Amino acid sequence: MLIRSPEIAEHLFDQATRVSAGDSQWRGQTSDDYWAFIGPFGGVTSATMLRAILEHSQREGDPLSLTVHFCAPIARGAFDLDVRLIKANRSTQHWSVELTQQGGDVAAFATAALAARRPSWSHQPNQRPDATPFEQTRRYPKSHLGMSWVHQYDFRFVEGQPALDGAPQTTLASPFSKLWIADTAPRQIDVLSLMSMSDTLFGRIFHVRGELVPFGTVSLTTYFHADSEDLRSEEARQVLAIANASSFHKNYADQTGELWSPGGRLLATTHQIAYFKA
Amino acid sequence: MLIRSPEIAEHLFDQATRVSAGDSQWRGQTSDDYWAFIGPFGGVTSATMLRAILEHSQREGDPLSLTVHFCAPIARGAFDLDVRLIKANRSTQHWSVELTQQGGDVAAFATAALAARRPSWSHQPNQRPDATPFEQTRRYPKSHLGMSWVHQYDFRFVEGQPALDGAPQTTLASPFSKLWIADTAPRQIDVLSLMSMSDTLFGRIFHVRGELVPFGTVSLTTYFHADSEDLRSEEARQVLAIANASSFHKNYADQTGELWSPGGRLLATTHQIAYFKA
Numbered sequence: 001m002l003i004r005s006p007e008i009a010e011h012l013f014d015q016a017t018r019v020s021a022g023d024s025q026w027r028g029q030t031s032d033d034y035w036a037f038i039g040p041f042g043g044v045t046s047a048t049m050l051r052a053i054l055e056h057s058q059r060e061g062d063p064l065s066l067t068v069h070f071c072a073p074i075a076r077g078a079f080d081l082d083v084r085l086i087k088a089n090r091s092t093q094h095w096s097v098e099l100t101q102q103g104g105d106v107a108a109f110a111t112a113a114l115a116a117r118r119p120s121w122s123h124q125p126n127q128r129p130d131a132t133p134f135e136q137t138r139r140y141p142k143s144h145l146g147m148s149w150v151h152q153y154d155f156r157f158v159e160g161q162p163a164l165d166g167a168p169q170t171t172l173a174s175p176f177s178k179l180w181i182a183d184t185a186p187r188q189i190d191v192l193s194l195m196s197m198s199d200t201l202f203g204r205i206f207h208v209r210g211e212l213v214p215f216g217t218v219s220l221t222t223y224f225h226a227d228s229e230d231l232r233s234e235e236a237r238q239v240l241a242i243a244n245a246s247s248f249h250k251n252y253a254d255q256t257g258e259l260w261s262p263g264g265r266l267l268a269t270t271h272q273i274a275y276f277k278a
Numbered sequence: 279m280l281i282r283s284p285e286i287a288e289h290l291f292d293q294a295t296r297v298s299a300g301d302s303q304w305r306g307q308t309s310d311d312y313w314a315f316i317g318p319f320g321g322v323t324s325a326t327m328l329r330a331i332l333e334h335s336q337r338e339g340d341p342l343s344l345t346v347h348f349c350a351p352i353a354r355g356a357f358d359l360d361v362r363l364i365k366a367n368r369s370t371q372h373w374s375v376e377l378t379q380q381g382g383d384v385a386a387f388a389t390a391a392l393a394a395r396r397p398s399w400s401h402q403p404n405q406r407p408d409a410t411p412f413e414q415t416r417r418y419p420k421s422h423l424g425m426s427w428v429h430q431y432d433f434r435f436v437e438g439q440p441a442l443d444g445a446p447q448t449t450l451a452s453p454f455s456k457l458w459i460a461d462t463a464p465r466q467i468d469v470l471s472l473m474s475m476s477d478t479l480f481g482r483i484f485h486v487r488g489e490l491v492p493f494g495t496v497s498l499t500t501y502f503h504a505d506s507e508d509l510r511s512e513e514a515r516q517v518l519a520i521a522n523a524s525s526f527h528k529n530y531a532d533q534t535g536e537l538w539s540p541g542g543r544l545l546a547t548t549h550q551i552a553y554f555k556a
Contacts, residue, residue, distance in 0.1 A: 064530055064551050065497045067345045069389060071365035071372045086376075087349035087384050092496065092553075094349045094387070098364075106365050109372070111347060111389055113497045113551065117528035121556040123486065124525050125453055175403055208401065218370065219343045219391045221499045223532050223551045225525040246536070247402055247503040247544045250395035252342055254501050254547055256534075258524070266525045269532055271549050273342050273391065273501045275370075278399040 011187045012152060013196065017048040019055060019081065026052040026081040028099075030074060034149040039074045041149035042217050043199030047192045049097040049110040052081045054191070060093060061116040062227040063191055068220045072107045074099070079107070091116045117227045128264040131158040134180045134238050141165075145212075153200055154238075156180040162207045169210030175245040177207060181259075182238035189236045189267070191228060194259060197239060198222040198270035201257045204245035205276045214277040218252070222270040226261075236261045251275055289465050290430060291474065295326040297333060297359065304330040304359040306377075308352060312427040317352045319427035320495050321477030325470045327375040327388040330359045332469070338371060339394040340505040341469055346498045350385045352377070357385070369394045395505045406542040409436040412458045412516050419443075423490075431478055432516075434458040440485045447488030453523040455485060459537075460516035467514045467545070469506060472537060475517060476500040476548035479535045482523035483554045492555040496530070500548040504539075514539045529553055 016031035034044040046068045053059055082098040092115045099108040131137070137156035145164070160177030163169060181197050189197075199222075203215040226234070239259040247254055257270040294309035312322040324346045331337055360376040370393045377386040409415070415434035423442070438455030441447060459475050467475075477500075481493040504512070517537040525532055535548040 067389065067497070067499060069364075069372050069391060071370075072367065086347075086387060089350065092349075094347050094384075096387075106372075109364060109374075109389070111345065111387070111497075113347060115496075115530065115553075117530065120527070120529045120554070122527045123450065124527070125486070126524055172401065208403070218393075219345070219389075219499075221345060221497075221549065223549070225527055225530075225532065227528060230528075246404055246547060249398070249400045249402070249503055250505060250508075251398045252393065252395065252503075254503065256547075269524060269534075269549070271499065271501070271547070275393075276398070 011183070011185055013183060013187060013193060016044045017051050017192060019048060019052045021055065026083055027078060028052070028081055029078050030076050032148060034152055036147050036149055042068070042070055042220065043196035044149070045074065045099070045108055046110065046199060046220065047196040049081060049099065049108070050112065050195050051192055052083050052097055053095045053112055053114070056083055058085050059114065061091065061114040063224050064113040064115050065221060065223050066110055066112045066195060068108060068110045070108050070217055072105060074107045075101055077101070124266055128240060128260045129178060129242060131178060131180070131240050134182070134262065137180055152184050154182040154184050160207060162202060163210040164206060164212065172208050173210060175204040175208050177201070177243045179241050180238050181241050186237050189234070189239065190231055191224060194224065194268050195222055197259060198257060198268055201241060201243040201255065203274060203276065204243065204255050205248060205253060205278060208248070209278065215274060217272050217274045220270065220272040222268055224268050226265060226267045230265065231267070234261045234263055234265060236263070238262060239267060248276065251277065289461070289463055291461060291465060291471060294322045295329050295470060297326060297330045299333065304361055305356060306330070306359055307356050308354050310426060312430055314425050314427055320346070320348055320498065321474035322427070323352065323377070323386055324388065324477060324498065325474040327359060327377065327386070328390065328473050329470055330361050330375055331373045331390055334361055336363050337392065339369065339392040341502050342391040342393050343499060343501050344388055344390045344473060346386060346388045348386050348495055350383060352385045353379055355379070402544055406518060406538045407456060407520060409456060409458070409518050412460070412540065415458055430462050432460040432462045438485060440480060441488040442484060442490065450486050451488060453482040453486050455479070455521045457519050458516050459519050464515050467512070467517065468509055469502060472502065472546050473500055475537060476535060476546055479519060479521040479533065481552060481554065482521065482533050483526060483531060483556060486526070487556065493552060495550050495552045498548070498550040500546055502546050504543060504545045508543065509545070512539045512541055512543060514541070516540060517545060526554065529555065
């Protein structure tokens with residue numbers, strides 16, 4: 001008897017971050033499924049640039065860090081990725097990726113450190129923050145934010161849900177949030193989706209002021225504390241995230257985040273500086 | 279009567295971070311005064327790369343972020359800095375700097391975002407942590423660490439001083455520290471010294487284990503929450519720093535820090551991923 005494997009539809013995230021092979025020149029394409037205010041969702045752009053590195057024939061090891069600069073709006077459509085291995089050592093690699101469209105200026109660029117990680121002394125000083133389980137936490141209604149990328153994620157706030165459904169707040173709220181994040185169409189978390197999720201934390205200014213204001217990430221860095229073997233063994237389909245900010249000043253604000261596996265491993269930490277108008 | 283202005287000796291930090299002008303090619307030189315385990319102190323290398331951007335004729339605005347990748351040991355002596363303005367917008371600039379020696383591989387590279395910051399809504403959710411005043415805090419004895427760069431800074435631990443003067447600890451200590459940091463030869467804090475100070479926080483593993491182990495920063499990002507006008511008005515000669523870490527795993531650990539002015543302004547936040555052997 002012939003047993004046919006079930007037709008596995010490709011996840012939207014994998015479609016959105018697809019790159020086609022080149023030597024140093026790779027190609028990608030924006031996705032309408034992950035669209036933000038005026039361009040593609042930065043998390044998917046970041047994951048796409050990381051994917052071009054990970055699928056490169058010279059790649060060795062897993063990401064330790066990815067820093068992305070968002071320089072200019074990315075137009076709907078195709079883009080080129082200029083991927084360069086800047087320096088390789090015995091166990092570490094340093095890469096850069098430049099994203100351009102139609103031979104124009106650089107619209108985004110990234111630098112990454114990769115390493116072949118080996119067993120060592122291991123210590124995680126903090127424990128995963130307490131939270132109601134994912135299944136028992138109320139899903140954030142998508143209607144508050146019309147952007148398509150928000151619909152690709154299942155946000156469940158344990159604490160610090162933004163008050164964006166009414167009039168602007170008269171008093172300032174805390175920038176702190178604790179929330180579960182999963183792909184709306186379930187997908188096991190790997191380094192690419194972790195990269196993207198690290199940019200899903202809403203601008204802290206929306207939380208503090210209780211209103212949407214013009215906002216855009218300028219530079220983002222995510223550090224990975226789990227390698228691909230660790231991620232496979234976690235088998236996580238959601239992360240518990242902590243987000244916070246410490247300074248809103250002269251049109252720029254910071255933002256920090258932690259992404260924990262349900263099982264209690266710190267998978268990634270993320271930091272960014274973002275523009276705001278207020 | 280002729281009044282001679284006093285001879286102002288150039289600060290060692292300014293000597294150490296000096297660059298000579300070029301168009302895209304700048305030159306710098308390592309400093310024996312800021313030497314670490316096996317190469318120049320990374321904070322001074324970072325500040326030197328930032329200086330090449332700030333002294334470039336096309337530079338506009340103040341730094342928002344600097345990310346530095348340390349790829350290979352930098353040998354004692356001269357180095358070249360390839361400075362490139364990747365993209366300029368109306369109020370933002372994105373730069374990269376590559377450091378090479380004698381035409382060889384890239385030993386370090388940096389990316390920076392700059393912006394002309396304008397008055398806006400301003401909010402600092404947290405207050406400066408409490409601390410005994412700088413003058414009343416005991417100076418950290420330099421004898422514990424022989425490297426020359428440590429002698430250029432005046433460290434005064436309020437909390438979490440590393441126990442490096444005896445036998446290794448038998449129990450693990452906290453990675454958290456709170457300390458004052460100043461230049462040993464007093465110097466008003468500007469964006470360059472702030473950049474360098476952001477890399478002076480000792481490897482957290484030294485604190486946790488109470489011993490020195492092989493350690494090296496792989497990638498470092500510092501965000502600036504004050505522009506040059508803010509820094510001038512603070513007139514600070516020391517910062518109150520907070521340092522912490524959240525994961526030591528498979529030879530790599532993170533590290534985070536906050537640098538506060540004595541007057542209570544958050545000047546910079548800093549994050550890095552570092553190699554360790556333990």
